[in-house]
Amino acid sequence: MSQSLASPAAVPMAQAGDVLLEDLEPPPGAHALVIGHHRLEALCGLIRQGCAGAAELRPHDRGGPRAESAQIVVLVDPASLAEAASLLATAWRALDHGGRILVQDPGGRRHQIEGLLRAQGFIAISSRETPRGTVMLGRRPFALAHG
Numbered sequence: 001m002s003q004s005l006a007s008p009a010a011v012p013m014a015q016a017g018d019v020l021l022e023d024l025e026p027p028p029g030a031h032a033l034v035i036g037h038h039r040l041e042a043l044c045g046l047i048r049q050g051c052a053g054a055a056e057l058r059p060h061d062r063g064g065p066r067a068e069s070a071q072i073v074v075l076v077d078p079a080s081l082a083e084a085a086s087l088l089a090t091a092w093r094a095l096d097h098g099g100r101i102l103v104q105d106p107g108g109r110r111h112q113i114e115g116l117l118r119a120q121g122f123i124a125i126s127s128r129e130t131p132r133g134t135v136m137l138g139r140r141p142f143a144l145a146h147g
């Protein structure tokens with residue numbers, strides 16, 4: 001897993017990655033993880049949106065992020081539904097409670113991926129169409145207090 005720390009001024013001006021992320025609205029200083037085959041645009045977009053740290057993970061990288069280490073996860077262009085399911089499990093582990101996930105799917109698998117998001121436990125799932133495919137947003141629920 002590689003890590004990028006940069007100031008928004010050090011990253012090129014608005015690009016296609018910003019359109020992808022426009023509904024995400026990361027909290028100031030959020031830590032983000034970008035998973036997928038085409039990570040660079042999303043990574044730069046997150047930095048431009050003020051994420052304090054942005055890490056990237058290729059789908060077949062060994063190891064993975066620390067548990068609950070990110071407030072934002074972006075999953076870009078999963079190659080298959082099996083890959084999407086595996087990477088959503090990685091995203092769930094990486095996100096802290098209340099963290100948000102964005103999935104970009106140019107392959108027309110919206111309903112299947114929304115089902116995978118629900119099966120993993122994500123809530124508040126919404127989607128929109130873009131010129132590059134469907135973008136789905138979800139959130140990891142807050143932990144329930146026991147006692």
